Amino acid sequence: MNPCVFVIFSLLLLHAETIISDQLGGGDDNGVIMRKCSDKERRALLDFKARLQDPDETLSTWRAEEEEEEDCCKWRGVTCNNQTHHVTGLDVDRLGLVGEISNSLLNLSSLNHLDLSYNSFHGTISTFIGSMTRLRHLDLGWNQFNGIIPRSIGSLTELTSLDLSYNSFYGTIPPEFGNLTNLQYLYLRDVGRCRVENLDWLSHLSHLVHLEMDGTSLAKQNYWLDVILSLRKLSWLSLDGCELSQVMYPYSSSFLNSSSSISFLSLRNNNLTSSMYRWLFPLTNNQLHLLDLSSNMLDGTPKYLGNLCSLEYFAFDNNSVVIKFPDFLNNLSSGCTSLTLQGLFAGHNRFIGTLSNEILTFKNLSILDMSSCSLGPRFPKWIQKIKNLTSLEIPLSYCQQWNFRHDSSGVLGHVAFSINISQSLFQQLQWESTRFIIKFWQQF
């Protein structure tokens, strides 16, 4: 080919490409390096904004007119692919936005990250959301969305993280969620007045590491424990207020032997009684770091909980039955938990007996919360021996006999308060109406 003809041909081709890409409003990524986002995507974002109230003018950089603002990749909250300049991320969380989601977002065809959390979005989530199939991260939490959760979310099979927490949905949690097999994080905490018809879909989410379903009743979910135990990667489970005490058959015998890899487990406010420790057993193993059994009807802890060799924090507040305190402590200190426990939160309980030297068995304890417990009446001697404490909350009834004052150096001045707290360790003393809080500097 004649070189001159070749050059002209190339120029024509380049020209044609420019025209085509202009017509498309910015072009595509077929070898053409774009310097800014496409008109189509810019218009989609402006349309998204047009449906919203933005009282704090947080999206003031999103403007149609001015030349230097033309590139929507530079707008607040917008992320683009640095090669193609397609919009890939939209993070407009915590901006005080009010309104509904515009379907113009569908024109952001490369969007893989959408975070609208902590705003006041309302209205229903339209089924069009199921067409945003590139999404890997979808966070709609802490808004006022209502209506039903669209089944079409089950089409977003690339999702690794989905958050619908703290909204006002009703109806069924769609079983189509079982199609989201790449999910690792699923946050369905207080989604509204929702129910689960059949929990089988959950067992398909084999990559799940983090699950929160607080506030949704699992009362009809016999064998829910089998489903949870089938999630081999699960390390965080929060099922507060799920009416677990009403389940008739919480597990099948095939799982008596299995154990989970859960390290954070919260089962607050489920009306659990001590007979239910039987099925709790497979969930509590040597990977557990935090266990929260507060606000139930438990009258103690079984000895096996004293054998958890990685348990660091145990919350057991507000169990509304009478508990024998010395037995409680003995059970919890019967094994290696006594060496690992760093925080014991046991306030607002109806303990009987005294808080005695047993507490010293917990060698590593740094936070002890016994506020509003009816223990006493004398300030315990053991407190002088406890080494690692950085925070102590005890009932005021212990303290009423004392006459506190701070001397000029900030050290506790009264002889009755016989703890030898050296000035460097003592941080803060606080009276509240029902409790007394002493904070120490962390000892290292």
Ligand SMILES: *[C@@H]1O[C@H](CO)[C@@H](O)[C@H](O)[C@H]1NC(C)=O
């Ligand atoms: C483009 O983004 C990728 C990751 O998102 C990054 O590693 C790379 O350095 C970026 N390139 C330029 C030219 O900024």
Ligand SMILES: *[C@@H]1O[C@H](CO)[C@@H](O)[C@H](O)[C@H]1NC(C)=O
């Ligand atoms: C998407 O973009 C096209 C072309 O710019 C436009 O005609 C259409 O109305 C847009 N769709 C939505 C839902 O905004």
Ligand SMILES: *[C@@H]1O[C@H](CO)[C@@H](O)[C@H](O)[C@H]1NC(C)=O
């Ligand atoms: C999604 O889930 C529903 C109900 O579980 C099922 O009927 C459907 O076949 C699934 N779709 C895909 C694409 O897997």
Ligand SMILES: *[C@@H]1O[C@H](CO)[C@@H](O)[C@H](O)[C@H]1NC(C)=O
């Ligand atoms: C539990 O494990 C033991 C030995 O590891 C085995 O003999 C027994 O059959 C298992 N039980 C169940 C119900 O799987």
Ligand SMILES: *[C@@H]1O[C@H](CO)[C@@H](O)[C@H](O)[C@H]1NC(C)=O
């Ligand atoms: C808690 O369980 C007891 C029986 O163990 C039952 O009488 C009570 O109604 C339950 N409370 C709630 C709120 O479910």
Ligand SMILES: *[C@@H]1O[C@H](CO)[C@@H](O)[C@H](O)[C@H]1NC(C)=O
């Ligand atoms: C204590 O537990 C009961 C349920 O047993 C619950 O209704 C109440 O809100 C809890 N109180 C606190 C302060 O958590």
Ligand SMILES: *[C@@H]1O[C@H](CO)[C@@H](O)[C@H](O)[C@H]1NC(C)=O
């Ligand atoms: C102590 O553990 C035993 C055996 O697990 C149990 O029967 C008892 O109720 C527990 N007592 C308390 C107060 O935790």
Ligand SMILES: *[C@@H]1O[C@H](CO)[C@@H](O)[C@H](O)[C@H]1NC(C)=O
């Ligand atoms: C005691 O607590 C510290 C952190 O405060 C931790 O690093 C250490 O491993 C704990 N000791 C044991 C035996 O668990």
Ligand SMILES: *[C@@H]1O[C@H](CO)[C@@H](O)[C@H](O)[C@H]1NC(C)=O
């Ligand atoms: C707790 O005290 C022991 C010895 O009294 C010490 O070896 C350990 O490091 C302390 N742990 C923390 C968390 O301070």
Ligand SMILES: *[C@@H]1O[C@H](CO)[C@@H](O)[C@H](O)[C@H]1NC(C)=O
């Ligand atoms: C308090 O502790 C300091 C330093 O640890 C020590 O010198 C002092 O004698 C102690 N005082 C009492 C009353 O135990």
